[in-house]
Amino acid sequence: MAINMNWKNLTILVSCAAMVASCKNGKIFGKKPEKSDVTGWNYNDKNQGGYQVSKEKEQRTGPGLIFVQGGTFTMGATEEDVMGDWNNAPRRVTVNSFYIDRTEVANVHYREYLYWINTVFDGDEHAPIRNGALPDTLVWRSELAYNEPMVEYYFRHPSYNYYPVVGVTWKQANDFCLWRTDRVNELELIKRGFINDKSLKNISGIAEENFNTKSYLTGEFQATPGKAAKSKKNTLKNPNGTPRTQVTFEDGILLPNYRLPTEAEWEYAALGYVNQNPQPSKKEGKRGEELVANKQVYSWNNNVNGLRDTRKGSWQGTFMANFKRGSGDNMGVAGGLNDRAVYTAPVESFYPNGFGIYNMSGNVNEWTADVYRPLSLTDFDDVAPYRGNKFSTVDIDASENKPTRDSLGRIKYRMMTDDESKDRRNYQRADVINYLDGDSLIQGVNYGYGITTLIGDKSRVIKGGSWNDRAYWLSPGTRRFLEEDQASSTVGFRCAMDRVGSPEGNGRKTGINYKSRKQNSRKR
Structure with missing residues (x-):
């Protein structure tokens, strides 16, 4: 009886040692860390640069x-x-x-x-x-x-x-x-838990200091982190492996x-x-x-x-x-x-x-x-x-070299200039609402809203x-x-x-995947 108990204890100790060993170097219970196909470096590994790759794989469906x-x-x-x-x-x-x-x-x-x-x-x-x-x-x-x-x-x-x-x-x-x-x-x-839950109770009179997605992503809106953001269970990490409180769009x-x-x-x-x-069919036999x-x-x-x-x-x-x-x-x-x-x-x-x-x-x-x-x-x-289309870009404050916000708390945008667009192959003007109208190359000629037509650049399709x-x-x-x-x-x-990702929806593949064949090696 004592011998059996000793063997059981030894088995448990060996198993625990194996589990601890498997958790080192980014491995969890024997699972190898995800790594780059082009460099071989591990992702989400503080010992190999700390480059973070999101664990979110699909786009969730928004309310409504x-x-x-x-x-x-x-x-x-x-x-x-x-x-x-x-x-x-x-x-x-x-x-x-x-x-x-x-x-x-x-x-x-x-x-x-x-x-x-x-x-x-x-x-x-x-x-x-x-x-x-x-x-x-x-x-x-x-x-x-x-x-x-x-x-x-x-x-x-x-x-x-x-x-x-x-x-x-x-x-x-x-x-x-x-x-x-x-x-x-x-x-x-x-x-x-990335933003303090009390922030929803304190929105009265905050005006332009309200949460705006673009302002948050550019760092212009500073949110008070929630408890989960500071927790060790936070899946978002800084390069040094500490919990990251700021969410990026790359996190999904x-x-x-x-x-x-x-x-x-x-x-x-x-x-x-x-x-x-x-x-x-499930096997995609009929397409x-x-x-x-x-x-x-x-x-x-x-x-x-x-x-x-x-x-x-x-x-x-x-x-x-x-x-x-x-x-x-x-x-x-x-x-x-x-x-x-x-x-x-x-x-x-x-x-x-x-x-x-x-x-x-x-x-x-x-x-x-x-x-x-x-x-x-x-x-x-x-x-x-x-x-x-009116192609725009973030309006950067030249004196502070950062984006600016408007009275609603949103990041300001400005129209791209012709000088910025002139060397592009896919477009040469920022405002292309009138593209192919037939009058864009003639100075002073336009739709003449209210004079010769009811159609103008403010006319929207219903x-x-x-x-x-x-x-x-x-x-x-x-x-x-x-x-x-x-x-x-x-x-x-x-x-x-x-919709980002697969056009067929979450959990679906993009493109047609065929079984790979092994190349026949010829003896020489």
């Missing part, structure tokens, strides 16, 4: 978003150009994978934004900032309609909490996206910016093609080149006839979106309302499309990022098409149709525009986000 796997599709008209605009001629393009909101931004979400602004920028000197974020509730007024209840109650009454926010300009929608980015990233850093913790979707992204997401596509047999007319379609079938039968006759059926008919007859909404409907109303996204047809038109041009679809690049539009405008291929500083009772928005 749905992953949309990209691909090629025919952008533009689906049927006859009823309006005769000739602004949506079919064009085959490719959209990269991205994320988009599953619903339109609702009143309660925008009021959350206003609450934050009123709390953080509460001084009299910040009144323009607070007022500049307010939606225009007067968009509901009409010379020949009694819409005052909508003016007074639509945005603020809890009955309308989850109805889409309207009366928001393109600029305001863009600012909302920037604010949302910072709040999501700030909360993630607090959850992981911070998300890319929320933003408005491009016109191509919006249209692709609206079509919801994933619902029609044959999915490859279809052309997965889209027919271009659907509306976002809810599952076939070209406009019907969606269920196991219990067809939904023929049921309204699949909130729109205006005909003159004077915005919701049907009492006792049998067709879409059950005289104006807007809750953002989760009706059936989601193939990607699981709600109200991509009807309810409200939605802002996209693009500057409107009638012939954009003929000028676009084949991949990630977009018009509206998509999707609204509660007050006929069915034609519900087709994802139709397109209209509105000035970026204007608002409407029929226009709202939703946010998008870039």
Whole structure:
């Protein structure tokens, strides 16, 4: 009995010694440290330079978003150009994978934004900032309609909490996206203990000292580290192996910016093609080149006839979106309302499309990022098409040689100069909104907004149709525009986000991987 106990004790001692030995030089329980394929040096090893490589391997999905796997599709008209605009001629393009909101931004979400602004920028000197974020509730007024209840109650009454926010300009929608980015990233850093959790309780009156992602990454915003950041369990290390309190973008913790979707992204997401596509088998034995047999007319379609079938039968006759059926008919007859909404409907109303996204047809038109041009679809690049680029760079304070912040606490940017761009091969001008317009080389010639045309550099594309539009405008291929500083009772928005990494989603491979063959060595 004593002999057996001694053997057991000896076995335990040997095992412990082996474990301790395996933990040396970056090895954990026999696991070899990750090393560079080009130098052979270990990553995350203080004894070999301390170069840090993130353990975060995938991009997490931000709040409210749905992953949309990209691909090629025919952008533009689906049927006859009823309006005769000739602004949506079919064009085959490719959209990269991205994320988009599953619903339109609702009143309660925008009021959350206003609450934050009123709390953080509460001084009299910040009144323009607070007022500049307010939606225009007067968009509901009409010379020949009694819409005052909508003016007074639509945005603020809890009955309308989850109805889409309207009366928001393109600029305001863009600012909302920037604010949302910072709040999501700030909360993630607090959850992981890299920022003190008490900071969320002390936001009143801090104004430009609020957390901003870019300011944080450039070191212009100094956050108070949380407990986890100083702990030995912190996976982020300095070169000398001590815990690192400052997160970098290379760590994979911070998300890319929320933003408005491009016109191509919006249209692709609206079509919801994933619902029609044959999915490859687990072994990827079947890989279809052309997965889209027919271009659907509306976002809810599952076939070209406009019907969606269920196991219990067809939904023929049921309204699949909130729109205006005909003159004077915005919701049907009492006792049998067709879409059950005289104006807007809750953002989760009706059936989601193939990607699981709600109200991509009807309810409200939605802002996209693009500057409107009638012939954009003929000028676009084949991949990630977009018009509206103004190439900028961080504005560096020459006296202090560091970035500067504006009154909102955001890092200032400046337009790149022609001198900085002249030697580039991919672009020569920073402002390329008018690229290929035909007038960029002629001095003094432009679109002449308000004189010869209603189209200008502030014209932004709106998509999707609204509660007050006929069915034609519900087709994802139709397109209209509105000035970026204007608002409407029929226009709202939703946010998008870039996808980094594999275009097929987390846990998926990029590219096609084949089994490697060993080379046959010949005897000589």
